[in-house]
Amino acid sequence: MRRVLVILPVLAVLLAAAPALAGDPVSGAYVQKVSGGRVDWEAGVVTATGLGAPPRGAHGRAESRALAARAATVVARRNLLEVIKGVQVDSTTTVENFMVVSDTVVNEVQGVLQNSVIQDTVYLSDGAVEVTVAVPLRGALADMFIPPAASSVPSAAPAAPAAPAPEKAARPAKDALPTGLVVDAKGLGARPAMTPRILDQSGRELFGSAVVSREFAIQQGMAGYAKDPAQAAANPRVAGNPLVVKAVAVAGPSGADLVIADADAARVREAAAAAKFLEKCRVMIVLD
Numbered sequence: 705m706r707r708v709l710v711i712l713p714v715l716a717v718l719l720a721a722a723p724a725l726a727g728d729p730v731s732g733a734y735v736q737k738v739s740g741g742r743v744d745w746e747a748g749v750v751t752a753t754g755l756g757a758p759p760r761g762a763h764g765r766a767e768s769r770a771l772a773a774r775a776a777t778v779v780a781r782r783n784l785l786e787v788i789k790g791v792q793v794d795s796t797t798t799v800e801n802f803m804v805v806s807d808t809v810v811n812e813v814q815g816v817l818q819n820s821v822i823q824d825t826v827y828l829s830d831g832a833v834e835v836t837v838a839v840p841l842r843g844a845l846a847d848m849f850i851p852p853a854a855s856s857v858p859s860a861a862p863a864a865p866a867a868p869a870p871e872k873a874a875r876p877a878k879d880a881l882p883t884g885l886v887v888d889a890k891g892l893g894a895r896p897a898m899t900p901r902i903l904d905q906s907g908r909e910l911f912g913s914a915v916v917s918r919e920f921a922i923q924q925g926m927a928g929y930a931k932d933p934a935q936a937a938a939n940p941r942v943a944g945n946p947l948v949v950k951a952v953a954v955a956g957p958s959g960a961d962l963v964i965a966d967a968d969a970a971r972v973r974e975a976a977a978a979a980k981f982l983e984k985c986r987v988m989i990v991l992d
Contacts (some may be wrong), residue, residue, distance in 0.1 A: 734896060734929035738790055740783035743841065745896045746939075750845075751823060751838040752787050753958050754779025762865060763932050766787060766914035773825060776835035781817050784837050786861040790840070791847045792897040795956025804847065809848060816844050841898070846922045849898055851913045855944040876911055881979040884942025884986030885911075885972060889934050894991050896929045897960035902987075904969035905952070911972075920985045927987040936988040946988070947975050962989065 733746035741752030756776030782896050787801035802809045816839050816965040826834040833961035839845065887902060899921075902911035911917070916926055930936035949968040955961040964972070 715987060723943075734931055736896060738787055741787035743787065743896075744926075745792060745841070748841040750784065750787055750791070750841055751836055752780050752784035753834060754781070754783055754837045756833045756835070760834075768831060769827060770832040772831065773835060776825075776833045777822065777837065778838040779834045780972050781820055781864070784820055784839065785813070785817055786791065786815075788839070788845070792895060792898055792958050792960055794899045795901070795958050795960040799845075799849070812844070812848055817846075842923060842925050846898060846925065849951045850918055850921050850926070851899075852918070880945050881948040882975045882981060883944035883979070884946040884981045884988065885976075886933065886936045886942060886946045886948045886990065887950065887951050887962055887986045888936075888990045889954070890933075890990055890992055892951055892954050892962075892992075893959055894951065894962060895959045896989070896991065897958065898926065900927055900989065901955075901961040902972075903955060903963050905921055905963060905966045910964075910969055910976075911987060913991075915982050916985050917983050920983070924985055926985050927989050929991055930990050931991065933990050936990045939988050942981075942986050942988050946986075947972060 733744060736743040736745060741750065743750050754776045756772040756774065756779060758768040759771045759775075762771055764820045779964050789798065789803065791799045793799060793802065799809075799813070803813060820839045823836045823838045825836075828834065856881055885902075891896040899913045900911075901909055903909055911927075913921070913926065924941070928936070930939060933948070937943070937948060949972065951962040952965050953963040953965055972982075981987075
C-alpha cells in the first residue's frame with residue numbers, strides 16, 4: 705500500500721523519540737510498547753496512533769482528508785490516554801490509580817492530552833489517515849506525580865571549585881569524582897517507573913523522590929533507562945566517570961525498585977556525598 709508521509713513540526717524532545725519494540729538497536733533506549741502506543745523511557749516521550757476513515761458525503765478530496773485526519777486525531781488521543789493511564793508512577797501505583805481517586809489528576813491529565821503534539825500524519829491510498837500524537841513524560845506529567853517533599857533538596861548547581869594551588873599535583877584520573885550512577889538490573893525482571901527507588905539489602909533508601917532535586921526530576925526524569933550497560937554508561941546523563949553497580953534483587957509489586965548489595969550501597973553513598981550526582985538525577989538503569 706502506497707503511503708505519503710507528512711512530517712509536522714514537533715518539539716525537539718519529541719523528535720528524540722525513536723520507534724522500537726523494547727530497545728532501539730542504535731541508541732539502546734528502553735521503549736515499552738503497549739496496545740495503541742509506546743513509552744520511550746529514555747527520551748521521556750509517550751506516543752499513540754489513531755486511524756480515521758474518510759466520511760461519506762465529504763465534498764472533495766481535501767475535505768475528506770481533513771475530516772479523516774480529525775477523526776484519527778481523536779482516536780489517537782483516546783489511545784494516548786490509555787497508554788498514559790498504564791504508566792508506572794512508582795513500584796505500587798500507576799497513573800490510572802491516581803486518576804481513580806483524584807478528580808484533580810483526571811482534569812490535569814485531560815489538559816495534557818489536549819496539548820499533545822501531532823507528531824506525524826500518514827495519508828493512506830484508500831483515503832484513511834493515520835495520526836500519531838505525543839506528550840512528554842516529563843514536565844507537566846512529572847509535576848503531577850513527583851512528591852513535593854523532593855523539593856527539599858537544593859537544585860542549584862554548586863559553585864565551581866577554586867583552582868588548585870600551583871604546587872599541588874592534579875588529581876589522578878582514577879580518583880576523579882563519579883559523574884553518575886549506572887545500576888545494571890538485567891536478568892531480574894525489573895520494570896521502569898517515573899519515581900524508581902534504589903535500596904540497600906537492609907531496605908534503606910539510597911535513591912528516590914525524597915533524595916533528588918524536584919526541579920531536576922521534573923525537567924529530565926528521575927532516571928534514564930537503557931538496554932545495554934555500555935550504552936547506559938555512555939549516556940549524557942551519566943557520561944564521564946559513572947559508578948557502575950549490579951542490582952541483586954527487585955522490590956515492590958511491579959519490580960520498579962532495585963536492591964543493591966550493602967557494600968555497593970556504601971560506595972554509592974560515599975561517592976554521592978562528594979559528587980551530588982543523585983540529587984541531579986544522574987542515574988541510568990539497565991533493564992532486559
